[in-house]
Amino acid sequence: MAAVPTAAVTPVRRRRTRPRRPLWAYALLVLAGLLFAIPLFWLLSSSLKTNAEIYSWPLQWLPSAPNLANFTRAWESAPFDSFFVNSIVVTVAGTLGKVVLAVSTAYAFAFLRFPGKNILFLFMIGALMVPGHVTLLVNYITISNLGLINTYAGIILPGLASAFGTFLLRQHFLSLPAEVMEAASIDGAGHVRRLISFVVPMSRPAVVTVALIAVIDEWNSFVWPLIATNSLDMRTLPIGLMFLKDAEGINDWGVIMAGTVFVVLPMLLVFLFAQKYIITGLAGAAIRK
Incomplete structure (x- = not known):
């Protein structure tokens, strides 16, 4: 029997078909x-x-x-220029502070050894279950005693620690390749250099996710800026909407809706441009116990 030429025998490639989802x-x-x-x-x-x-x-x-007159009336009925400036200052400074603290704390929980590490981490997880309104009175007394009422520092400082951001970044840091950290250690890199040169660049989606969550949280914060300020020129945009409602009356909903667009549109644009980082960052943190 003649041998079959090997060139004539070609493997049959089957196309991978994705399972059809039900209607x-x-x-x-x-x-x-x-x-x-x-x-x-x-x-x-x-x-x-x-x-x-x-x-x-x-x-x-x-x-x-x-x-379009609704937008003009909304802008003229309330000092939205001051509201915008205050919201931008609070959001930028608060986000930077939250990200820096979350990154450094998560690195410590992920890579450093110190007494009581696991107990402190459990306390931090427990902080996620405590409603923020529980600490309002304590924070107000502290800020008042420091003389920071009606200041940017008084608005920003009580919310700088982010238990969720620290937890998310710690979970992501644990999923990084151990070989890279060992190579950096052999090369003589200290903890600061490892964090800045290796951990943060490899964890960019998770860091961006924490930053975006912090931006949305700071931008939309209402209760604490209302308590920590007592003058109109220090109010932020969400409080400005309440002022606009009182100024225009509850019946003029076109103007109130226009003012709401001023608050919602910036965060909507931020989310549309950065949603892929949020999905990647949350998915990356979920793969590590």
Whole structure:
């Protein structure tokens, strides 16, 4: 029997087919998307409507003629320029402080050995379960005794420690290749150099995720800036919305919605541009116990 030429025998490659998801899964996904998208759409649409269009029945989803005067009235009815400056200062300084503390603390929990390390980590995990409002009175007394009421420092300092950010980064640091850290140690790199030159660059998605969560938290904070300030020129944007509502009255919803757009739009743009980092950072931290 003649041998079959090897060139004539070719392996059959099977295409990998992804399992088809059931139709109800797509229906639930669309429903969940609508639950989030409809209120946002109504906010943007109402900011361009007159009061008659907002109160019309049946509902008028789109304005007949976009009314940009609502944004002008909102800006002139409240000092939004001061609100924006205050929110930017508090958000930038608070985010930088949170990220620096979270990165350094997570590095200590992940790579350093010291007495009581596991107990301290359990206390930090327990802090995640304590509502923030429990510490409002203590924080206010402390800030008042330090003479920091109605200052940027008084708004920023009590919230600098981030238990969630530390936990997330610690979990991600533990998933880094041990060979890289051993090579850095053999090369003579100290802890600061390892952190700055190796750990942080390899953990960029997780660090960006913590920074974005801190940005959103600082930007949307309402209760503590309201308590820690007593003058209008130190208020932040969320408190400015309350001032706008009191100034314009509850019936002028077009102006109030326009003011709400001033608060929501910056964070919406930040999330749209950085959502991939959030997904990557959270997924990377979830793979390590």
